[in-house]
């Protein structure tokens with residue numbers, strides 16, 4: 577039995593707890609900390625999982641999953657650093673925060689694994705990228721991979737790629753939702769009722785995603801198959817290119833990567 581404590585049960589913390597339960601993990605193996613009593617009560621009631629104080633979490637859990645906002649990390653580290661026994665595995669879901677931040681603040685030799693998941697974890701379709709810190713051994717990475725595999729797909733990446741991964745798959749769902757929202761608006765402009773437009777677009781997104789994943793096709797080939805000579809699609813694609821949508825997406829993802837780097841820098845500590 578591996579006891580897992582989620583520190584900060586907001587959107588991602590809840591998604592992980594819910595996903596692990598759906599994947600068959602016993603509620604007795606899971607616990608969480610949370611600042612607001614009403615939120616804690618609601619989660620404990622919904623999932624049948626124990627809400628614990630931080631001191632109890634660091635003592636009892638084998639794996640501590642840090643799921644607070646990067647901006648909230650300092651007070652959390654101040655709180656856990658004096659209480660955490662050696663030998664725990666710390667798993668950080670926080671955008672931008674490097675494993676060395678935890679290694680500097682927690683007892684010498686603490687194993688840290690940095691993870692960038694995404695919200696489709698809620699439906700068992702997360703994309704999570706994992707990277708081990710200086711003291712993370714193969715068995716730590718294997719354990720984190722096993723946990724996250726129950727709520728989606730897992731990739732191992734060098735930590736130096738985590739800021740880029742954060743921009744691509746961590747933030748990625750938001751960009752797809754933005755696109756879907758804009759396409760539904762187009763349906764409204766063309767006189768299709770909102771519910772109907774949403775059905776048409778969401779199923780098209782699901783179908784396109786299934787073809788990308790299961791059909792094994794390259795996106796360019798799949799797009800070409802939709803684009804008939806003198807047909808409708810090419811007229812639409814010309815507008816997308818005219819408006820620079822490709823460049824806008826590349827810029828958006830680069831800006832998200834830069835913000836992830838910035839979030840990490842905000843916690844840099846002087847080495848001297």
Ligand SMILES: NC(=O)C1=CN([C@@H]2O[C@H](COP(=O)(O)OP(=O)(O)OC[C@H]3O[C@@H](n4cnc5c(N)ncnc54)[C@H](OP(=O)(O)O)[C@@H]3O)[C@@H](O)[C@H]2O)C=CC1
Nearest residue numbers: 584585586587588610611643644645646648669670671693
């Ligand atoms: N949302 C996303 O799509 C993704 C988020 N992430 C990362 O996951 C982390 C969590 O993000 P998200 O779930 O969206 O954020 P949320 O704000 O929804 O969740 C963070 C939770 O932590 C609580 N919290 C803050 N400090 C403490 C503390 N000291 N002790 C206990 N609980 C605390 C917050 O409480 P309160 O509400 O009181 O502040 C809140 O409930 C972030 O670091 C983010 O970078 C990673 C991938 C995707």
Ligand SMILES: O=C(O)[C@@H]1CCC=N1
Nearest residue numbers: 671742743746747748
């Ligand atoms: O916007 C954010 O900072 C978080 C990290 C990746 C997705 N959401």
